Amino acid sequence: MMTDVGSAALLLALVFSLYTAVAGLLAALRLRSDLLASARRSAVATLALVTLAGAVLVVLLFQRDYQVLYVYQHVNSSLPPLYTFAALWAGQEGSLLVWLWLLAGLTVVAMRQRAAWSRELEPYALAVLGLVEAFFALLLCLVSKPFVLLPARAVDGVGLNPLLQNPGMVYHPPTLFLGYAAFTIPFAYAVAALVTGRLGEQWLRGIRRWNLVAWTFLGIGILLGAQWAYVELGWGGYWGWDPVENASLIPWLTATALLHSVMIQERRGLFKVWNLFLIIGTFLLCVFATFITRSGFVQSVHAFSRSSIGYYFLGFIGLWAVVSLWLIAARRRELRSDAIVEAVLSREGTFLLNNILFTGLALAVLLGTLFPALTEALSGTQIALDRSFFDRVSGPVTLAMLALLGVCPLLGWRRAGGLRSALPVSLGAGAATALLLALVGGMRSGLALFAFGLIAFAATTVVVEFARGVYARRKVAGELPHVALVNLVRKNRRRYGGYIVHLAVVLIALGITGQGLFKSERQVTLQRGEAVNIGSYQVRFEDLSSERAADRERHVATMGVYVRDERIATLRPEYNFHYNVQQYVSEVAIRSTLAEDLYVAMAGISADGSAVTFRVLLNPLMIWLWIGGAVLLIGTVIAFWPEGRRQVRVAVPAVRRAAS
Amino acid sequence: MSVLIVLLLTAAAVAYVGYPLLVGRGQRPVLLSVEPESVVIAGVAYASEEEWALDRALDKAEDGVPERQTGPSLQEVDAEIERRVAAVRAQRRKQQAQGQVKRTVCPECGKPFQAGDRFCARCGAPHPNVCPQCGERHRPGDLFCVRCGAALPGGQE
Numbered sequence: 001m002m003t004d005v006g007s008a009a010l011l012l013a014l015v016f017s018l019y020t021a022v023a024g025l026l027a028a029l030r031l032r033s034d035l036l037a038s039a040r041r042s043a044v045a046t047l048a049l050v051t052l053a054g055a056v057l058v059v060l061l062f063q064r065d066y067q068v069l070y071v072y073q074h075v076n077s078s079l080p081p082l083y084t085f086a087a088l089w090a091g092q093e094g095s096l097l098v099w100l101w102l103l104a105g106l107t108v109v110a111m112r113q114r115a116a117w118s119r120e121l122e123p124y125a126l127a128v129l130g131l132v133e134a135f136f137a138l139l140l141c142l143v144s145k146p147f148v149l150l151p152a153r154a155v156d157g158v159g160l161n162p163l164l165q166n167p168g169m170v171y172h173p174p175t176l177f178l179g180y181a182a183f184t185i186p187f188a189y190a191v192a193a194l195v196t197g198r199l200g201e202q203w204l205r206g207i208r209r210w211n212l213v214a215w216t217f218l219g220i221g222i223l224l225g226a227q228w229a230y231v232e233l234g235w236g237g238y239w240g241w242d243p244v245e246n247a248s249l250i251p252w253l254t255a256t257a258l259l260h261s262v263m264i265q266e267r268r269g270l271f272k273v274w275n276l277f278l279i280i281g282t283f284l285l286c287v288f289a290t291f292i293t294r295s296g297f298v299q300s301v302h303a304f305s306r307s308s309i310g311y312y313f314l315g316f317i318g319l320w321a322v323v324s325l326w327l328i329a330a331r332r333r334e335l336r337s338d339a340i341v342e343a344v345l346s347r348e349g350t351f352l353l354n355n356i357l358f359t360g361l362a363l364a365v366l367l368g369t370l371f372p373a374l375t376e377a378l379s380g381t382q383i384a385l386d387r388s389f390f391d392r393v394s395g396p397v398t399l400a401m402l403a404l405l406g407v408c409p410l411l412g413w414r415r416a417g418g419l420r421s422a423l424p425v426s427l428g429a430g431a432a433t434a435l436l437l438a439l440v441g442g443m444r445s446g447l448a449l450f451a452f453g454l455i456a457f458a459a460t461t462v463v464v465e466f467a468r469g470v471y472a473r474r475k476v477a478g479e480l481p482h483v484a485l486v487n488l489v490r491k492n493r494r495r496y497g498g499y500i501v502h503l504a505v506v507l508i509a510l511g512i513t514g515q516g517l518f519k520s521e522r523q524v525t526l527q528r529g530e531a532v533n534i535g536s537y538q539v540r541f542e543d544l545s546s547e548r549a550a551d552r553e554r555h556v557a558t559m560g561v562y563v564r565d566e567r568i569a570t571l572r573p574e575y576n577f578h579y580n581v582q583q584y585v586s587e588v589a590i591r592s593t594l595a596e597d598l599y600v601a602m603a604g605i606s607a608d609g610s611a612v613t614f615r616v617l618l619n620p621l622m623i624w625l626w627i628g629g630a631v632l633l634i635g636t637v638i639a640f641w642p643e644g645r646r647q648v649r650v651a652v653p654a655v656r657r658a659a660s
Numbered sequence: 661m662s663v664l665i666v667l668l669l670t671a672a673a674v675a676y677v678g679y680p681l682l683v684g685r686g687q688r689p690v691l692l693s694v695e696p697e698s699v700v701i702a703g704v705a706y707a708s709e710e711e712w713a714l715d716r717a718l719d720k721a722e723d724g725v726p727e728r729q730t731g732p733s734l735q736e737v738d739a740e741i742e743r744r745v746a747a748v749r750a751q752r753r754k755q756q757a758q759g760q761v762k763r764t765v766c767p768e769c770g771k772p773f774q775a776g777d778r779f780c781a782r783c784g785a786p787h788p789n790v791c792p793q794c795g796e797r798h799r800p801g802d803l804f805c806v807r808c809g810a811a812l813p814g815g816q817e
Contacts, residue, residue: 004662005669012670016677033747037680045673052669201705205697266698267705339703347720412720413704421719472717492711 006056021130028123076159124192168228179218187283247289269338430457497639507628514621
């Protein structure tokens with residue numbers, strides 16, 4: 001019975017999302033406000049129906065109704081409640097449902113925004129959003145049905161893959177999906193702006209918060225995924241250039257380019273076509289990421305099983321790509337630039353470079369990801385690119401980005417401006433850091449010195465920018481330094497929030513560089529009482545305890561960590577045999593400090609249980625990656641916070657009141 | 661049972677979505693903002709003159725005077741007001757045609773009063789809802805004038 005209600009709710013959601021699209025379009029064409037009101041309500045109804053379907057699935061998961069295929073496949077009786085809930089997005093059907101639910105929710109939120117700029121665009125945007133929702137609802141009704149029943153009720157379910165039983169499973173997928181889904185809103189408004197021809201800067205300003213929100217959730221989602229991989233997979237790294245990881249990185253790269261190039265259009269009226277390309281491209285790349293995960297098109301640890309759903313995604317992407325290109329071509333006259341880039345060494349010039357780097361890297365990662373499929377199509381054999389290709393491409397580009405990050409904030413629009421006074425300070429800091437590391441720290445690698453120098457250079461630029469702003473405010477308004485700092489950020493939230501994000505990126509770069517260039521790894525087989533030395537640590541294997549749990553056989557090693565014969569910590573990595581997947585899964589133990597992570601994973605136990613193979617890693621500066629993520633969140637919240645400016649508004653009486 | 665639930669669900673959703681079409685009424689219009697979105701100085705749009713002043717102090721901006729403001733112009737706001745007034749008039753005409761609005765007519769000659777009239781434009785008879793002492797219009801059914809406090813004739817209507 002419940003499955004019938006769930007299926008019916010999805011079918012109704014399909015009908016109402018289609019109605020949203022049709023009513024929105026008619027409202028726009030016939031200027032009918034009653035149709036628009038109806039379309040808005042239809043969007044709310046769609047959200048309610050998808051919520052109902054989702055609630056039904058959650059209830060079925062918690063009831064352990066093993067006659068439902070999805071429940072049978074993703075939970076079992078020993079699964080804790082938190083992961084039972086997370087099983088909602090563990091499978092293809094459920095995750096599509098979550099995608100649709102987030103999109104429906106965001107659509108309703110977007111429709112609450114009642115600003116003058118969105119008045120003419122809204123009906124069209126609603127129509128586009130309705131169509132996208134309808135696509136996902138169609139998939140859920142036709143190809144990827146969550147409420148399929150088994151002929152008979154199973155005794156117990158298969159359960160969640162043990163690798164997914166990590167807190168990361170609870171927050172990584174929804175954060176990422178929220179990022180993907182949120183990019184639909186700018187896309188819908190971009191199409192609406194193209195259709196109406198209202199291509200001024202107003203709509204771009206209007207959707208900038210949506211760009212920022214989507215970008216933030218996507219970025220944080222990627223970092224959370226990296227963190228999950230780091231603590232769960234046991235190979236000591238956090239990023240493997242896996243196709244699905246790449247697929248989420250590509251739209252984030254284009255979105256980063258977008259966040260910057262939008263500013264050029266706002267300020268100078270340049271790059272109008274380019275911005276539309278970026279907005280539409282980012283959305284389509286988000287859908288493409290979903291396609292990569294679900295089609296079995298490329299091999300990946302993340303991928304769901306191969307299915308025909310890929311063709312639907314390809315059709316959807318192709319259709320919107322053609323429609324958008326046609327719209328842009330039709331509007332090319334209106335999309336001419338208002339000005340030209342006068343100097344490379346200006347804000348817009350460096351933003352242009354930034355865009356080339358970000359989209360170039362996105363393109364390279366995209367090609368690398370598709371390379372196996374492309375070679376298979378052309379020559380019949382798959383040739384996969386290993387991570388050295390991606391490292392070789394992304395390394396130099398990242399360094400170039402850091403260099404830009406150190407220069408660009410100092411420049412003014414149309415002119416080189418503040419370089420003379422500030423650049424020497426940043427350059428000096430960068431050079432001094434490299435020199436110190438070489439002479440005092442004894443660092444010999446040229447690449448590392450260059451990278452750390454650039455990091456110091458970029459970080460100093462951010463600090464200098466804050467200091468110069470405070471100084472300027474003190475001079476003009478005569479404020480005390482801390483008051484000036486608060487007011488500086490408060491009155492220019494977007495700019496200084498952006499700078500804090502820059503700082504976060506520098507911190508993340510610090511983590512990536514430290515771990516990438518200086519990690520050390522040892523794989524050793526130890527008897528009880530034996531120890532392995534890594535860096536300044538001595539890690540002693542003290543004991544191994546085994547126990548049988550309901551769902552797995554647990555083996556916990558006790559490791560003493562010593563520095564100069566002084567015990568500083570105890571680590572307990574696990575190596576568990578999970579009955580449902582019939583294989584061992586390692587649980588990592590990590591000791592984090594600001595300087596380095598000591599990472600211990602078990603890689604095998606000898607047959608008699610006397611010797612254990614350990615993988616012991618030292619990942620320098622690793623924690624700065626996660627600290628950078630937190631700072632990034634702070635920066636975007638500051639940039640997102642509405643400017644507290646006085647609003648002058650002319651209220652016009654509502655139709656009803658005036659008529660009576 | 662499930663058929664019943666689904667039918668109820670469908671009916672509720674259709675009623676909710678169809679309601680605006682049934683009563684023929686749209687959303688309340690958006691508030692109009694006449695606040696400038698940015699000010700252009702030396703060919704660059706700034707959020708405010710204050711922002712330009714900061715950039716000037718940081719040696720990132722040219723000297724200059726505000727050239728123009730971007731954002732909705734007064735003409736655009738004007739056009740929007742006109743559009744809405746037209747919509748209100750159209751709505752009123754429609755309601756009149758459907759006989760939804762009752763207009764007061766002159767008790768002497770039968771000519772309908774216009775909004776705000778105190779006397780009949782054709783025969784000069786006073787509007788039935790006007791205070792005989794001070795001339796203030798009042799609502800039908802008021803017993804005393806809200807302006808001068810005089811007792812109103814008729815009282816009930």
